[in-house]
Amino acid sequence: MSGDRTGGAGRTGLGLRGLGGGWVIPASLALLAVMLVLPAFIPPFFTGNILGRAIVFGIIAMSLTFLATYGGFVSLAQMMIAGVAGYAVAVLVPGAVPSIVGGVPYGLAIPIGLLAATLMGLLVGAIAVRTQGIYLLMITLALGVGVQLFIQTNIAWFNGYEGIRNVVGPDVLGMPFRDTYVFYYTTLAIAAALYAMVLYLVRTPFGLALQGIRDNVRRVNALGYHAAWHRIAAFGVAGFIAGWGGLLFTFYNIGISPGSIGLGGTVNILIMAVIGGLGHPIGAFIGAVIFVVFDTFAADLYDRDRFNTLIGAVFLVIVLVSPDGVLGLAKRAGRLFRRAPAPSPAEARQ
Amino acid sequence: MTPMPQTGAPALVLTGVGRRFGALAAVSDVTLTVAAGERRAVLGPNGAGKTTLFNLICGDFPPTSGRVELFGQDITADPPHTRARNGVGRTYQNSLLFNGLSVQDNLVVAVRGARPGRFSWLLPSRDDVAKARRLAETVRLGHLLDAEVASLSHGQRRQLEVGMALACDPRLLMLDEPAAGLSPVERPELLRLMQELPRSITLVVIEHDMDIALPIADIVTVMKDGQVVVEGPPAMIESDPTVQAIYLGHGRAH
Numbered sequence: 001m002s003g004d005r006t007g008g009a010g011r012t013g014l015g016l017r018g019l020g021g022g023w024v025i026p027a028s029l030a031l032l033a034v035m036l037v038l039p040a041f042i043p044p045f046f047t048g049n050i051l052g053r054a055i056v057f058g059i060i061a062m063s064l065t066f067l068a069t070y071g072g073f074v075s076l077a078q079m080m081i082a083g084v085a086g087y088a089v090a091v092l093v094p095g096a097v098p099s100i101v102g103g104v105p106y107g108l109a110i111p112i113g114l115l116a117a118t119l120m121g122l123l124v125g126a127i128a129v130r131t132q133g134i135y136l137l138m139i140t141l142a143l144g145v146g147v148q149l150f151i152q153t154n155i156a157w158f159n160g161y162e163g164i165r166n167v168v169g170p171d172v173l174g175m176p177f178r179d180t181y182v183f184y185y186t187t188l189a190i191a192a193a194l195y196a197m198v199l200y201l202v203r204t205p206f207g208l209a210l211q212g213i214r215d216n217v218r219r220v221n222a223l224g225y226h227a228a229w230h231r232i233a234a235f236g237v238a239g240f241i242a243g244w245g246g247l248l249f250t251f252y253n254i255g256i257s258p259g260s261i262g263l264g265g266t267v268n269i270l271i272m273a274v275i276g277g278l279g280h281p282i283g284a285f286i287g288a289v290i291f292v293v294f295d296t297f298a299a300d301l302y303d304r305d306r307f308n309t310l311i312g313a314v315f316l317v318i319v320l321v322s323p324d325g326v327l328g329l330a331k332r333a334g335r336l337f338r339r340a341p342a343p344s345p346a347e348a349r350q
Numbered sequence: 351m352t353p354m355p356q357t358g359a360p361a362l363v364l365t366g367v368g369r370r371f372g373a374l375a376a377v378s379d380v381t382l383t384v385a386a387g388e389r390r391a392v393l394g395p396n397g398a399g400k401t402t403l404f405n406l407i408c409g410d411f412p413p414t415s416g417r418v419e420l421f422g423q424d425i426t427a428d429p430p431h432t433r434a435r436n437g438v439g440r441t442y443q444n445s446l447l448f449n450g451l452s453v454q455d456n457l458v459v460a461v462r463g464a465r466p467g468r469f470s471w472l473l474p475s476r477d478d479v480a481k482a483r484r485l486a487e488t489v490r491l492g493h494l495l496d497a498e499v500a501s502l503s504h505g506q507r508r509q510l511e512v513g514m515a516l517a518c519d520p521r522l523l524m525l526d527e528p529a530a531g532l533s534p535v536e537r538p539e540l541l542r543l544m545q546e547l548p549r550s551i552t553l554v555v556i557e558h559d560m561d562i563a564l565p566i567a568d569i570v571t572v573m574k575d576g577q578v579v580v581e582g583p584p585a586m587i588e589s590d591p592t593v594q595a596i597y598l599g600h601g602r603a604h
Contacts, residue, residue: 200473201471203473203474204470204471204472204473204474205458205459205462205467205468205469205470205472205474205478206468206469206470206471208451208455208458208459208462208474209459209462209463209468211448211450211451211455211459212448212451212456212459214448214450215447215448215449215450215451216446216447216448216449218410218442218446219442219446219447219448219514220459220463221429221430221431221434222408222410222430222431222434222440222446223431223434223459223460223463223464223514223517223518224431224434224435224463224464224468224518225431225463225468226429226431226468227431229469230468230469233469
């Protein structure tokens with residue numbers, strides 16, 4: 001990975017930060033504006049069950065994208081971590097069936113759920129701190145599946161296989177969360193805030209050091225950082241993001257069951273992140289929308305039971321055409337338009 | 351927390367330092383003293399153990415025997431990040447840069463590494479950025495602040511290496527073959543850069559190229575097979591028969 005290229009002087013970031021030029025913020029705000037007005041033009045089903053659901057999945061996928069894009073860590077524990085937040089709230093809130101602890105208002109249960117997810121993220125990060133590549137994949141997968149199986153077999157705390165039902169979500173500004181538009185706009189606001197947090201965070205010393213670890217961990221240590229702590233902290237941040245996704249996921253489904261946070265869910269999140277592209281956090285949401293559209297319309301397109309075949313084919317086509325997902329596709333198209341030079345080694349490395 | 355440099359204490363003292371990799375003794379029983387403010391060049395053919403010695407001094411791995419002292423403080427067991435915070439800056443034989451970040455961001459990471467607030471969630475301070483820009487000027491990259499590092503030329507990457515090593519305001523600066531792969535135009539530039547460094551920085555340079563090493567060095571250490579064979583001022587080294595034998599025997603490496 002020698003990045004020796006002469007004559008690259010003055011060329012400003014088109015690499016990993018790829019979509020990171022000066023137009024990311026305007027483009028993001030434009031997208032947000034579109035998402036704000038879109039529900040006025042589409043049926044409620046699209047607003048809630050497609051866009052809303054996609055944004056929920058997108059948040060969980062973004063926790064993976066954040067780690068992969070800026071830290072170089074692919075974690076398969078993110079769905080489980082989302083589930084930890086979901087279960088924490090489901091166990092605590094009133095009205096849940098069965099009521100396990102109950103009686104803790106949403107205003108308190110939600111922060112506890114987020115804290116639980118953040119701590120689980122830190123724990124996963126700490127356990128996996130010495131691993132890289134395929135070993136990191138295996139250890140995070142093992143943790144993800146392990147916790148899920150623990151939840152599935154624990155009746156006293158998590159009601160085992162059946163999970164916990166009737167977690168209806170809080171009232172937002174006095175309106176019920178169950179309302180399609182309340183759900184959609186709450187979810188959109190949370191996603192936008194988390195997305196902005198990620199974009200901001202990677203400009204801070206913490207985020208820059210994280211990218212340093214991705215590019216060259218030895219150098220980071222030689223500069224005075226204790227890279228291991230940065231890694232663990234990054235997993236904590238990803239846990240916090242996944243936690244928000246897990247809460248919304250639980251409210252959307254009016255409950256949570258171990259089946260939804262197991263291997264299947266984990267693979268789905270990975271597919272969304274990869275389809276969208278691991279080059280920028282927006283990729284997670286793009287991937288989630290594509291995934292949810294196919295998930296929803298598989299029945300109309302071909303056959304409900306063939307969803308996995310369909311999404312598998314879509315996944316293969318996208319990854320074959322563009323190894324860095326839809327984002328990579330967009331970047332390549334943009335380059336074609338500008339007749340810009342070939343990708344730099346930093347991009348090739350991905 | 352950084353102890354004051356004890357006046358009079360040498361910058362670096364190695365006592366009987368050795369490192370084995372299995373059966374291979376990459377460095378064995380090296381004893382040397384580098385005075386504060388000194389310019390020291392380490393010469394030797396490929397495989398002489400120069401880079402291993404560097405890694406021992408910088409803490410990439412601990413020595414299997416001996417002691418390393420920095421300004422009178424025993425740092426033998428310290429990890430690399432502690433040594434960096436204590437004022438050891440280094441470059442690598444093969445540039446180890448952050449390819450996905452801009453020149454300025456590489457330097458900001460380097461500047462922050464030696465300061466508190468490494469986990470900061472606030473944007474880099476004006477002071478951090480100003481210092482990063484100053485360093486970029488020092489290593490002649492002031493016009494490339496926003497360029498992505500992956501797009502730099504080899505020579506520019508070497509310059510950035512030096513800039514990042516300077517970011518921690520090192521008391522001891524270790525340069526591992528800074529001139530490797532540089533063009534004839536870039537070499538004198540690098541030499542000037544090294545000569546401009548203030549004497550408050552103790553400089554240790556590994557260099558194959560005598561034309562770079564001899565003009566800056568106060569004292570030259572020649573290594574072979576993991577051991578120090580000769581040590582002395584450049585004039586003496588040039589005429590030393592052992593050194594000539596090493597260099598003629600192996601051809602003049604570069």
